[in-house]
Amino acid sequence: MIRRYWKFLLPASVLLGILVILMINLSSNLVYFHTPTELYTEVAPSSDRLRLGGQVVAGTVEESGEMLVLTVTDGREALPVEHTGVIPQLFAEGQGVIVEGTWDGETFRSDTMLIRHDEQYRTEDNQIYDSVDHQLEES
Amino acid sequence: MTSRRRPSWLDIAAVVAVVGALVFAMTSPRVEAQGDSARMLFIHVPTIWLAYLAFAVTFIASIAYLVTKKLNWDLIAGSSAEIGVVFTTVAIIGGMIWGKATWNVYWTWDARLTLTAIMLFVYIGYLALRRAIPDPEARARRSSVLGILGLVQLIPVHFSVTWWRTLHQTNTFRPRDIQMDGPILAALLISVAAFTVVYVALLRHRYELAQLDLAAHEAAAATEGPVAGDAVSAPSIGSSGA
Incomplete structure (x- = not known):
């Protein structure tokens, strides 16, 4: 057998x-990227390249010369980012982004930016199929 | 053998279904966050669904072969895996085009993308294994083992976006909580149904071809057998025996 x-x-x-x-x-x-909370609590500042992901905080985006200054949050902590490089088409306030670069303990300096869009497919009247359940969850 | 057959009702249904799905895909409302690039959804989701379906059929047919020892099951397993490899490739290429438009990269080594690429290569390996074994019985026995084991990786492929943090967005279809508006969902389901008809039509043709291949192999074995035997027995004429 x-x-x-x-x-x-x-x-x-x-x-x-x-x-x-x-x-x-x-x-x-x-784990493709770290959250701002992780950078503050777990990841030691160094010259190693890493990825940071989160949402662009509304009202923080500023262009200064070649540089784009913004703040990225995971809902708990917010981290300032200085980005030099291509800005993707879908970049917007409130959008999920992933930036690649180094972290010195205060500011994240990135040269590559990716968009991390969510899994929701809303139409322009901003609905999703199960909107009733969703409202219940939020309240 | 019939020489040139008319396309069957299934072939016609597949073409009609895809054309119909295309109309729905192009006229469905725009996705608010992504715009028209999100129409890639109607290619990307159905093709990866077909890959899952095709590999699941390979899994079931491989078990059926091991239980019944009927070669036809093995032919279905091999035919289905071939279609699965094609549609995994289409899903990856479509995903890359979509990724460039939204993420700003064609490819990156996040968990979903990496595991999907591994899945593709495992099934290409399965097809290579089949080609490496000429004897139908041995081929069926050995490839069915891989056909069964191969399916296990679909679980990490599918749940990679939940288990690990990825660039790829998480699953839109969650149990009883679909993150999609009705009209887009309807167009997507029509597209999935249309691609499924295409799969059935392709599988039928590939399976028929595999049966012809097997018949040709057996016919060749039947005629070649005595010829090889003659060559061996020829020296015995000179000797005393036989």
Whole structure:
């Protein structure tokens, strides 16, 4: 009985083992970006490149020369960002962004900006299919 | 064998469904946050749905082969995986075009994108494995193991956006909480249905082709067998025996 199934069980267990090891090792690396809260509490300032993600705080966006100054928040902490480089088309106040660069403990200096749009597909009258449930959640 | 067949009702239905879905896709209301680039939704979601469906069919057909030992199940498994690989590729390419328009990058190594790429390569490996084994029985036995194991990775692929922080947005379709407005949702469901018809039509053609391949292989084996045997038995004429 075991002889019949070892051909199946051996690759299955090897594959499962690789998958588990991969998951454990990647679980920290698979985090694509850090939040402002994490930068303040967990991530030590250094010259290493990292990614910061959050929403652009309304009223904080300012252009000064080549630089775009903005504040990014995760709802708890807000972090000032100085961005030099291309500004994506969908960039706007309140938009989710991911910036790539270095953090010195006070300001995040980025040269690459990505847009992280949400999973909602609203029409221009600002509805989603399950809007009743959604209102209940918010109140 | 029939030489040139007329397209079946299924082929016609597939074409009509896709054209119809295209009309809905192009006339559906604009997505407020993204504008017209969000119309990529109507290609991206149905193609990755087909990839999931195709690999699930490969999984079921592989189990069915191991239980029944009927080669036809293996032919379905192989045919379906081939379609799955094509549509995974289309989903990735469509996603890249969409990503450039919204995220500002074609590709990045976040969890969803990386795991989807791995899934594509595992199933390309599955197809390579099938080509490497000429004997139909051995091919069916060995590839069915990979066809079953391969499906496991669909779970991390699908939930990667929930389990890890990614650039890719989280799942829009959450149980009883769909983050999409009605008209867009309707157009998307029509598109998913249309692509599913395309899958069924493609699978039928590929399966028929696989059956012809198998028949040709068996016919060749039947005629080649005695020829090879003759070559071996020829020296025995000179000897005393036989």
